[in-house]
Amino acid sequence: xxxxxxxxxxxxxxxxxxxxxxxxxxxxxxxxxxxxxxxxxxxxxxxxxxxxxxxxxxxxxxxxxxxxxxxxxxxxxxxxxxxxxxxxxxxxxxxxxxxxxxxxxxxxxxxxxxxxxxxxxxxxxxxxxxxxxxxxxxxxxxxxxxxxxxxxxxxxxxxxxxxxxxxxxxxxxxxxxxxxxxxxxxxxxxxxxxxxxxxxxxxxxxxxxxxxxxxxxxxxxxxxxxxxxxxxxxxxxxxxxxxxxxxxxxxxxxxxxxxxxxxxxxxxxxxxxxxxxxxxxxxxxxxxxxxxxxxxxxxxxxxxxxxxxxxxxxxxxxxxxxxxxxxxxxxxxxxxxxxxxxxxxxxxxxxxxxxxxxxxxxxxxxxxxxxxxxxxxxxxxxxxxxxxxxxxxxxxxxxxxxxxxxxxxxxxxxxxxxxxxxxxxxxxxxxxxxxxxxxxxxxxxxxxxxxxxxxxxxxxxxxxxxx
Numbered sequence: 186x187x188x189x190x191x192x193x194x195x196x197x198x199x200x201x202x203x204x205x206x207x208x209x210x211x212x213x214x215x216x217x218x219x220x221x222x223x224x225x226x227x228x229x230x231x232x233x234x235x236x237x238x239x240x241x242x243x244x245x246x247x248x249x250x251x252x253x254x255x256x257x258x259x260x261x262x263x264x265x266x267x268x269x270x271x272x273x274x275x276x277x278x279x280x281x282x283x284x285x286x287x288x289x290x291x292x293x294x295x296x297x298x299x300x301x302x303x304x305x306x307x308x309x310x311x312x313x314x315x316x317x318x319x320x321x322x323x324x325x326x327x328x329x330x331x332x333x334x335x336x337x338x339x340x341x342x343x344x345x346x347x348x349x350x351x352x353x354x355x356x357x358x359x360x361x362x363x364x365x366x367x368x369x370x371x372x373x374x375x376x377x378x379x380x381x382x383x384x385x386x387x388x389x390x391x392x393x394x395x396x397x398x399x400x401x402x403x404x405x406x407x408x409x410x411x412x413x414x415x416x417x418x419x420x421x422x423x424x425x426x427x428x429x430x431x432x433x434x435x436x437x438x439x440x441x442x443x444x445x446x447x448x449x450x451x452x453x454x455x456x457x458x459x460x461x462x463x464x465x466x467x468x469x470x471x472x473x474x475x476x477x478x479x480x481x482x483x484x485x486x487x488x489x490x491x492x493x494x495x496x497x498x499x500x501x502x503x504x505x506x507x508x509x510x511x512x513x514x515x516x517x518x519x520x521x522x523x524x525x526x527x528x529x530x531x532x533x534x535x536x537x538x539x540x541x542x543x544x545x546x547x548x549x550x551x552x553x554x555x556x557x558x559x560x561x562x563x564x565x566x567x568x569x570x571x572x573x574x575x576x577x578x579x580x581x582x583x584x585x586x587x588x589x590x591x592x593x594x595x596x597x598x599x600x601x602x603x604x605x606x607x608x609x610x611x612x613x614x615x616x617x618x619x620x621x622x623x624x625x626x627x628x629x630x631x632x633x634x635x636x637x638x639x640x641x642x643x644x645x646x647x648x649x650x651x652x
Contacts, residue, residue, distance in 0.1 A: 194277045194641040195263045198651040199444040199516045202263065202578045202642065209235075210243075210299055210640040211575075211584060212257075212280060213606065215632035218591040220251035226282065226293060227629060228300050229606070231582075231622075231639075239608075239622040241629065243300035247291055248307065252284025253591055256636050258325030259646055260292075260332060261354055264380060267650035270329045272354050279305070280638065281332055281352070283322035285590070286397070288313055290322055290334065292357050299640065306357050314340035316359035317350035321393045324375050328648075329419075331360060335376045338393040345392045347373030364417075368424030372411040374438050378419055380648045381446035385417040386469065388437045388453060399592040400498065406459060408432035414440075414453060414469055416476045428478045430467060433460045437467075441514040441521070441645065443539075447652050450539055452521055453478070454512040462486035462502055464509035466523060468539050481542050484509065487528050489554040496553065498596045505553050508597070510589055511573050515580040516644050520545070520611070522574045526589055527597065528552050529570035531609070533616050546616030550607060551587055553597055559607060561623040569594070569602040575637040576611075576644035583609040583616075588633035604629040606637070 196202035209232040216224040228243030247254070260279035265272050278296040283289070288310030293302040314320055319336035326333045332352035339345050348370070349363035364370075372389035379386075389411020390396060395404055404410060412434050416426040430437055434455045442451030450470040457464055466482035486504040489495065499506065508527035514520070514536070521542060523532045529552020534542040548571075549557040556566035569587030576583050586606045588594055594602040605625035609618055638646065 189274070191266060191273050192261070192276045195266050196647070196649065197263070197266050199518070199649050200652070202647060202649070203516050203580065205578055205641065207579065207582070208577060208639040208641055208643070212302070212638045212640070213586060214254040214257055214282065214635045215604070215629050216253045216591070216635065217250065217632050218594070222631070223247045223250055224252045224254045224284070225630070225632060226254070226280065226302060227634070228302070229624060231608070233621070239624060241624055244630070245293060245302050245304065248304060249287065249289065251287055252289055253286035254282055254635065255285035256324040257282040257638060259327055259638070259642070260357070262327040262642060263647040263649050264327060264329055267329055267380060275354050277642065279357075281325045281334070281357070283325060283334060285321055285323055288320045288322060308357065308359060312359055313350060317362045319348060319350050319362070321347070322350065323373070326377060328378070329380060333363065333376060335373050335387070337373055337390060337396070344394060345373070346371045347392065349373070349376055349387075363422055364424070365422040366424055369427060370415045370424055374411065375440045377440045377442050377451070378648065379442055379446070379449050380419070381650055382449055383419040384449070385419045386440055386442065386451065387415045387417065388440050389413055390436055390438060396590070397592060399596045405435055408435060408459060410435045411437055413437060414478055426476050428469065428476055430455060430478055433458050434465065435459055438510065439512050441512055443518050444514070444516050444649055445518055445652050446650050448518070452512055452514060452536070452539070454509045454523065456508055456510060457506050462504050462506040464507040464525065466509065466512060466521070466542075479540065481540060482523065482534065484523070484525060484532070491554070494554050496597055496599050513574045513576050513644055515576050516578050517580060520580060522576060522583060524571040524574045524585065526570040526572045529555050529557055531571040531574065531585060533611070548609060548616065548618060559605070559623045560618050561620045562625070567603065567605060568598045568600065569605070573636045575639060577639060578642060578644065580644070581611055583611050584637045585609070586634040586637060588635050591633070594633065602633060604632060604634050606634055
């Protein structure tokens with residue numbers, strides 16, 4: 186039943202969201218690389234006043250195995266308050282959780298017991314393929330007329346084009362393929378928008394056959410992974426423009442548009458430059474009537490003291506690439522967090538002037554070579570590195586997890602990636618680990634952990650229509 190009033194976790198503006206009460210629970214996707222046990226959503230207590238702070242206090246197993254849960258999202262969010270949105274009285278209560286390897290999509294209800302969400306619907310891969318023509322669902326965003334689910338593959342499960350499937354907000358039925366005219370777009374990865382300007386932006390990774398067994402050296406060095414941004418008319422569902430970042434910039438992944446609806450810019454992370462192993466962050470922006478992209482951050486590769494410790498996948502290069510695999514923009518559009526999964530570093534930039542970011546803090550944890558421990562357990566070397574990063578609505582808490590994607594974990598951390606999650610406390614002056622918060626190892630029951638969503642929303646959940 187629809188609500189008489191909008192969900193209290195919907196906010197007209199980013200300013201309102203930043204002033205909302207802090208989250209008390211975090212939902213984390215956990216997966217079994219061996220596909221022997223079900224994947225799960227782990228629920229963590231993130232209330233510092235709680236006796237179980239920092240612990241996994243809830244757990245929901247999926248009904249199948251082999252899903253590899255990935256980027257999940259809420260069924261509805263603050264975009265529901267946009268004046269042209271047809272759903273102002275839905276609730277933020279369901280988590281939409283795609284299995285990147287299985288092509289299943291799970292719907293979990295958090296309302297009856299927020300710490301123990303229940304699987305209430307399963308969208309099978311056959312339905313997704315038949316209704317939308319897609320497979321390998323990757324990222325979920327709650328949009329103005331439905332749920333946008335980006336997908337890497339076509340209906341055959343192997344090759345593209347990838348694109349966007351649209352789901353109904355309330356029934357969760359697959360409505361169909363979002364694109365009416367895709368133009369030259371073929372690869373898919375992330376998609377987000379400038380909702381008040383009817384602009385959608387999408388990025389590129391590769392087809393399932395290019396990524397499911399790990400990074401393919403011939404494809405990478407042959408510059409065949411995605412390296413472009415695509416701009417679309419959101420209302421007409423029509424491709425408008427492609428901006429190529431240059432084929433040396435392989436894998437243009439995460440998109441983080443400005444939260445202020447008056448602004449038409451955003452940040453895109455690029456995993457690696459095949460010429461020097463650096464990673465980069467690009468700013469997309471208006472240039473007259475067209476769109477343009479400008480590289481605003483370059484993070485160089487690091488040469489280790491002991492190259493013998495390099496895994497085979499990068500040993501020939503003699504250096505550790507940063508591997509920027511996630512970025513996140515605070516709700517006030519001031520702070521950009523950049524995860525360097527290869528070197529084990531989380532960087533923070535002041536992007537008040539988006540064309541000229543200023544580095545404003547960095548922490549180290551994990552890393553291919555360094556294996557930097559968490560300060561709460563200084564004798565425990567850690568594999569993996571800051572990978573998925575999520576920021577609270579008020580910008581004061583930053584959560585990171587350490588697994589990228591099963592097959593890629595195994596290449597870059599062949600001795601095992603483990604499982605850990607960390608939290609950092611952020612103020613304008615400081616950026617430090619919370620030593621009380623470090624669930625790891627057995628806390629996740631042998632599963633690897635990927636994306637985090639925060640109760641009531643977070644910096645990468647919502648779109649706002651008012652400043």
